[in-house]
Amino acid sequence: MPVSLLRTLVDASPAAPSGLTLSQSETDVLRQLASGCPIADMAATLGYSERQMYRLARGIYFKLGAGNRSEAIATAARWRLLDDSS
Template sequence: MARREFLPPVTLHVAVVDPLPMYREGVASVLSAAGHRVETPAEVLAWARQVPRGVVLLTLEREQDWELLGRLRDMAATHAVVALIEEDPVVLGARAVRSGAQSVLPRGVAAGMLRRTVEATFDGQAVLPAVVATALAAGAHALGANAKPPDPRQVSWLRQLAEGATVAQLARRTGYSERAMFRLLQGLYQEMGVSTRIQAIVRAQEQGWFGVGTDSGRS
């Protein structure tokens, strides 16, 4: 009987981009234990230019993170991106794929799944939560694509939320009580066909509503 030959595991180059040092160190420990070369570069685009082929683990929290995803997508097809998200997997997961991520994972995923996803993504496979795959297949993320935009005042609210304003801050700026502002936002979300602030911001960005003129005051 012929002796089976086993190929040695491939060492992958992985960059971890996340705002928390402890999280970066934990991910690096998991992947380094599997024999991969893991770095946490301050400038991931410079890292990508130096490394011929690798995987970027990118946590998507702020708009700057989404911009970085787009730049990684545009600069080269040799670097695969695994997007890490914490909330609204249907909306944010679908957006991540459309923006250039090959795979999507919850940020708190188990170590074994993280390692397997990185290796599978490097091999050209896409790993997605079932809800994201279903949404992409069904086009659920495109619901409301032709929706009428909110009025300029409401668009201003959404823009300020996207820039990091809290409901309390928004209430002070517009002259409403915090409770009234909360009710107004909930009504706006319902009109948009979404249920959370993040979903509303993503919908507004996708529809280009932030290009509409604004008036942040009360009517």
Template sequence: MTAGEAPAGPVRVMLVDDHPVVRAGLRAVLEAGGALRVIAEAAGAEEALATADRLRAAGEGPDVVVMDLELGPGPSGIEATRRLGATQPGLPVLVVTTYGAVADVQAALSAGASGYLLKDASAEQLRDAVARTAAGTWTLPAALARRALGAGAPGGPALSPREVEILEHLARGRTNREIAAALFISQATVKTHLHHVFHKLGVGNRTEAVTVARSLRLVRG
């Protein structure tokens, strides 16, 4: 199936969300139009991977996976997306979540997600996004794209994905040493990134940087 080409028959969807009520609601919305059919559900990353493998082995794999970011205990939706990409190349994943921070969007796209949508989208927007993602079209609402691809203070220089990643670690209260270890870079490199971040955001310290980053929705607040 090439980009822009719709699958024959209803689009087969696998839902991955740790809340049964949310999955039930998503199923009802997606199947309401008749063009989409939910063939499997999973509450966590490991279950999603096992289910996807089983369906593929039976020749009944999904055309698209609708993935939440937070899946309770165990691997996150980001990790599940990354592992699905490794085990089932070409299977598109649409992240549907309540989190719209730049760090989350960039992490999902870096993990291989084919699209990103917030749960406050309308039923029509959700169905359309799932169908387009299944057809190979990259799906990212304009507002999220502007923040994720041009992150930074209004009118100021954009922050790079690495700088946003540094900010996410700052927001979690991590030290330079911990950030360096997590990103496999030197502490000197972390300090350089922080210098650039402070300059771009117009702040003088870590606390101010996190405060501004949250106000701009670069990281979760």
């Protein structure tokens, strides 16, 4: 789902919790997930195994309080974590 569409769907944009810390690499992975990039492609590009990439993605989902990719993307869009300036 395009980030711009998610922003349109999420009218109220609460701020991310103050304790939330995503590293730059986690933010980059989150953006790739939001763009629809397959885990296998990200793993190959970043030099990880697919298993490591799934673990990294699950860690990001956990930090966002999401149970899956879609929830993580929606939450990240609501909190404006996918913006280029973040």
